[in-house]
Amino acid sequence: MNEVTLLGILAGTLTTISFAPQAVKSWRTRRTKDVSLGMFSILCTGVALWITYGVLTRDFPLILANSVTLALAFLILAMKIRYG
Amino acid sequence: MNEVTLLGILAGTLTTISFAPQAVKSWRTRRTKDVSLGMFSILCTGVALWITYGVLTRDFPLILANSVTLALAFLILAMKIRYG
Numbered sequence: 001m002n003e004v005t006l007l008g009i010l011a012g013t014l015t016t017i018s019f020a021p022q023a024v025k026s027w028r029t030r031r032t033k034d035v036s037l038g039m040f041s042i043l044c045t046g047v048a049l050w051i052t053y054g055v056l057t058r059d060f061p062l063i064l065a066n067s068v069t070l071a072l073a074f075l076i077l078a079m080k081i082r083y084g
Numbered sequence: 085m086n087e088v089t090l091l092g093i094l095a096g097t098l099t100t101i102s103f104a105p106q107a108v109k110s111w112r113t114r115r116t117k118d119v120s121l122g123m124f125s126i127l128c129t130g131v132a133l134w135i136t137y138g139v140l141t142r143d144f145p146l147i148l149a150n151s152v153t154l155a156l157a158f159l160i161l162a163m164k165i166r167y168g
Contacts, residue, residue, distance in 0.1 A: 033115075
């Protein structure tokens with residue numbers, strides 16, 4: 001595996017796990033007033049389409065990364081809807 | 085252009101523009117208390133690495149989409165640092 005591939009894996013890992021701190025923060029504080037409902041609605045839709053795209057093109061890394069992102073983003077969206 | 089490519093473009097457009105509603109909301113309310121500093125710090129780092137990856141692999145759509153994402157995510161990060 002060359003350096004460029006490793007850079008791509010690192011980039012993908014960071015953008016995927018970046019949603020974890022927001023999920024943890026919202027879970028702990030039960031406050032999501034300043035979080036945008038629009039952002040997480042559009043994001044979940046887009047990420048779900050990325051998973052569909054990954055399935056159609058049989059791109060396993062794309063499916064894996066976006067599945068983790070969707071789980072985290074959907075959790076944040078659910079808390080936003082719950083806590084307002 | 086086939087349906088699968090169009091699906092990928094739609095997915096990329098949605099995940100990219102999803103950050104706009106959060107930027108607009110934070111800009112208008114000047115409140116970012118419930119927004120995670122960790123999320124936007126890690127996200128900006130990851131997206132900057134995606135742009136670097138795109139430059140190294142000469143992938144123009146990847147550079148374009150991630151540049152828009154970085155501009156929006158960095159704006160949200162700056163407001164989070166400013167407003168607390």
